[in-house]
Amino acid sequence: MSDISHEKGNPYLNPYLAGFLLGLTLLASFLILGTGLGASGGLARLTAWCGLCIYPEQVLESVYFGAWGDNPLNYYLVFMLAGIFLGGFVSALLNHRISVQTERGASYPAWKRLALALLGGVIAGFASRLARGCTSGMALTGTALLTTGGVAFLLATFAGGYVFAYFFRRQWHD
Amino acid sequence: MIETYFSANSLATANAFLVSLIIGVAFGWCLEQAGFGSSRRLAGIFYFRDMAVLKVMFSAVITAMLGLGFAFAFGVISPESLYVPETVLGAQILGGFIFGLGFMISGWCPGTAAVGVVSGKVDAIVFLVGAMLGSYVFNWFFPFIESWYVWGDRGVSYIYSELGYGFADFALLLTVVAVFAFWVSELIEEKFSFKMVAARNSGLWAFSVLILIAAVMVMAIGRSPISKYRVVETGIYASEVLQKVEAGKEHIEPEDVAREMLAGQKRIAVVDLRTRQEFDEWHIPGSVHANMSSLVQFLERYRSFDRIVLVSNGPVHPAQAWVVLQVYGFKNVMIMSEGLRGFFDRVLKPAALRMEALTPAEIEEIAHWRVMFLGSGMAVGSASPPGPGTE
Incomplete structure (x- = not known):
């Protein structure tokens, strides 16, 4: 297919097959966890944790982050985000698609x-x-x-x- | 029926974290395989150069939707075991529009940028730093923009019932739309050369046929006796139902509804059976709208609640619905006495306008109700299941 010209390494997976597998992942998440997928939630929790390290009192007193308590990383989406990094890394490594660049x-x-x-x-x-x-x-x-x-x-x-x-x-x- | 970590209320356990990590690995693997570790490829959709975002996302949506359709139809899982993100229409349209701007400018979104980082993309690292700053800014401004955050709160709301469809009919419709969108995407990428599209070996023929057959099957099963909504075998005797009627146990007073909603100790769903138009004009804050014709399916997710309260203008529609719900084994359903008219007269009517003599405590309670139900309306919790927070 034509849409691999800018990338080094192996060609990407067929988009419909990739989407199908992504859909099965989402379905597995529904059936086992009972929730869907998420990325920004884990990132926001990480932000709150960083904030707590620098300005603990301000963050704990804030309405939005404060509601997550003093250990915001104790949350399933934080672990899911860690998994995304890991899974993406394994796939990029095996397919020789890691290269340091600013696209x-x-x-x-x-x-x-x-x-x-x-x-x-x-x-x-x-x-x-x-x-x-x-x-x-x-x-x-x-x-x-x-x-x-x-x-x-x-x-x-x-x-x-x-x-x-x-x-x-x-x-x-x- | 399988129990999920969500329905077992154990999402915050080590096991759930391990499962989340494994699902995250599969998620990241899929995104990288799809080529979403590249901002150029992601941004391609905004310039009609590379339609991979549409193809992958729509394929995933249809796959998961039809998979859930099968799971519900065969009773593998009940809808109440799922955390369904609430609809806050204004916040999500405004947030979505702004998010799209950020996505287009950067060429990244949070999940794909994580994959970009491990692929060595410097712009992905910078994006994630920016996204963390943006989250921090949101927290900072939250007290000032809280009214945006709750703008257009509709609780748990399904697009098919808003549009007057059933789940299976809408799923088939969306599948047809997806197949159409896939072929148009292929045409766009080949600059509308039908010959070139035909020459592509994208496997799209097979995928199109597969999802259309699956969608028709979901619909067929939904209409056959396999579906649990067609099976009326609950072991309930008419005499039991009629005894409850005789004892008046199916009624709850408007004041008690107000107290229970505000106390927040019980899981209570207030379900409004009026027309959508009437509901949009005014409803009890925290109540949800339901179509009479799809009420049984709609209420499945509240089956485990302490109480479901049916309201309409008067008591007739809720009473008729109550009888049907008894047949389907709902033991937690009650009718609000005198309907919304009663709620206005007995909860919302100012103390000064009331004929009866009131104690100071009663006057205070009425004033409190007026603030909570007529004031900002934000203080009353939504009737949707308490979720882990939509993120």
């Missing part, structure tokens, strides 16, 4: 690309708390359960991306 268009400066990655990260991190989940916890899990919020989040995510995509196209120009 961008060939003619785009790396520092600008990193600045956009940081900005996008701040926005996505904030928004995932507001929406109670990210692509995994809300779009994927919520839509598979056919919840109104999951479907609405998924549609709004693509709306938000497509509305502004034109203004950020240069970072991918070769």
Whole structure:
């Protein structure tokens, strides 16, 4: 297939097969844990833990992080996030796809690309708390359960991306 | 029926953490295999260059949805064993829109960036640092934006019942939409050359046929006697039901409903049976809407609750529904006496407008109810199952 040209290592798995396997993973999570998948929740817990290390009193007194108590890492999604790192690493290693790089268009400066990655990260991190989940916890899990919020989040995510995509196209120009 | 860690209330145990870790490994492996350790590939969807995000996500959604459909139909798992993320429509549309902007700008989302980091992508590390900063900023601003966070709270809400479909019919419809979207994606990637799409060996023919057959099967099973909603064999005698009616045990007073909702000690679901339009105009904060025609399926998730209270304008519809629910073995269902009219007169009506003599304690309680049910409305917990927090 044509969509492997930019990557070193083995070609990616067929997208429908990858999606099918991802769906089975989600189904296993429903049937065993009774919950769906999630990534931003674990990340937010990690953030709260970092905050506790620096400003323990302020974080414990804050309304949102404070509700997680003094050991926010004691939560299943933190372990799931650790698993994502591990599983991704094993797959990338076995398929020779690990290479240190800043992905961008060939003619785009790396520092600008990193600045956009940081900005996008701040926005996505904030928004995932507001929406109670990210692509995994809300779009994927919520839509598979056919919840109104999951479907609405998924549609709004693509709306938000497509509305502004034109203004950020240069970072991918070769 | 299998019990989940969620339904056993043991999500915070070492075993659950180990299972979460293993599921996370499978999740990360799938994302990496799909090529989601690359921001260029992820961002491709926003420029119609690479539609992998749509193909993988939609395939996963359909697979898990149909798998659950089979699991429910064969009674492998009951819906109440699942944690269903609540719908807070305003927060999720606003949050989704902003999230999409961040996703597009960076080319990452939290799960894929984790895979990007272990693939050596510097931009993924920077994204995750940013996402942590963003979470911290959210915590900082939370007291100021709390009204956004609860904007449009609808509790547990399913898109198919909002649109007037049943689960299986909607699942089939969504599967057809997915197959259509897959083929359009292939066409987009090949710049609308049908010849090139036909030459691709993407396995899409097989996958399309597979999921369409599965969706039709889920629908067929849902309509056959295998489905538990068709089986009426609960061992309940008419005389038992009628005895309860005679004893008046199926009624609960509006004041008691208000007290139980506010006390928050019992798991209580207040289910509104009026039309969606009436519900949207006003409802008891914390209550959920249900369509009369799909009530039995809808209430399955509240079967283990201490109490389900049916409300409508008056008592007739709840009373009729109550009888049907007895047949299906719901032992925790009650009807709110005098319906919402009673709730207005006996809970929400200001003390000053009441004819009867009231003690100071009663006056205070009425004032408290008015603040809680008519004030911000945020103080009353949602009637949906207490979840582990949607993240």
